[in-house]
Amino acid sequence: MERKVRVRFAPSPTGPLHIGGVRTALFNYLFARQNGGSMILRIEDTDSQRFVPGAEDYINESLRWLGIEIDEGVREGGDFGPYKQSERKEIYKKYVDQLLAEGKAYIAFDTPEELNAARESQPNFQYDASTRGSMRNSLVMPAEEVKALIESGAQYVVRFLIEPNVDVVVNDLIRGRVVINSSILDDKVLYKSADNLPTYHLANIVDDHLMEVSHVIRGEEWLPSAPLHVLLYQAFGWEDTMPQFVHLPLLLKPVGNGKLSKRDGDKLGFPVFPLEWHDPKSGETSSGYREQGYLPEAVVNFLALLGWNPGDDTEMMSMQELIEKFSFAHCSKSGAKFDYQKGIWFNHEYLIKMDDTDLALLFMPVLEEKGYGNVDLAYVAKAVGMVKGRINFVRDLWEQGDFFFQAPTEYAEKDVKKRWKEDTTTHMKELITVIEGIDDMTSANAEKIVLDWIASKEYHMGNVMNAFRLCVVGACRGPHMFDITELMPKAEVIARLRRAIDTIGK
């Protein structure tokens, strides 16, 4: 009974990968890695109407950015290809024909208009055992007529024949045993006439079987069609190797009702897509986690905890730790409101943990943009190290530490009013002399000398120090004063004092 673990993430290229889809991919990946199994990426492009160019590349790039590695797929190759459904047409055709030949499926000629009419005239119309007898299909029409219609080029679909009143059991690894009566299922279209391609349901079962998928891990929206899928496995005689089903709870809107959508991100100011996306049709741009300055590790950690927990209070986990701890037993059953505030917090935590030089490297593009792209990396690293505790995103580094790179051009009015007293100009002039006399600008040393000077003159320390800060930073903010002056060239500190005296103390 021990099967090799093989899971698949099977998005359809109809647009950018939604963050909920990312979560599904992540859980698949964690489970695969934990069990030494394979992670398959299958492109489900059987909806030719909704196909969006660029979406497939987007999916690949998103997963790559997040560190979700694919073992088999369109790009990666593998022994079970092709991994794109539009390239598997003949395969599906063969299996549909098999079902047809065995009388487990039938041909239906009803047009969309006829179906709509039926739905309107009958409130709860469903194409099933109770209605199929009065529709236009191969079950009720003489064989010659069916043949003639097909030969004349009439459009038709293939429908799955579902026996009524059979209890279908779906064993879900998260939800347990779910029993659904087959009577509520309709005779699903297996093969579409519009684009001559199978529907999701058929392609999905055939591919999962042929690709030897052991666990189908997908969103809860698939739970209602799971019994149909079970019935399909039975129709093909594949019950013995039918995959285990796992339906993950959905990601819901942070506020209000319903599942998370693109609009929520726009409204509340957080991305719902991993990467920035430019819609080729509308020309619209949607923000992405990557471009907003999130670290992939933070996004992964945050997402993992939406609908799953390690069973204890641990929150900060690397991909490796997630792989080790993951289990369906600790997946929750109910939908999770998307707590983007916590996502921000995770980013904050990961930024703090990050090595200063690595962080500086991430900050360099911002510096370049501001015109300070040629600043020494070691200097940037030290500056970044001093302010990283107070940021949520890499870009915040600029507003927290801009003074490390450029002298203040103006001084915060409120702080000037509060801290620049009558004799401050005199104090600052004296301070210049004191600093000029310091040979070793190391934080502790400079602090001792300056503080001794303030004490000996019996000046008000708060006023002197804040004025000093005002001169160097431009406002009463920032890290420890003498850490700043240790990093900056002494001449620069003095220049800033002079300029401030000229500007404020005139």
Added chain:
RNA sequence: GGCCCAUUCGUCUAUCGGUUAGGACGUCAGAUUUUCAUUCUGAAAAGAGGAGUUCGACUCUCCUAUGGGCUACCA
């Protein structure tokens, strides 16, 4: 409307019959500080309602309510 799934602090969640119902985010209050932050400490904050089962129910069963999903020739 029909069917399915779910229901612990505002949010994410722990608890798998016996706990002062724990943690985290967010919020608020203190502390530290030469500034702004960070940080630290603390506080407020929950078992949807009703019946059962049981010595005992957040935990098991049923009903109701609420939330979510599905109900296409979309996935």
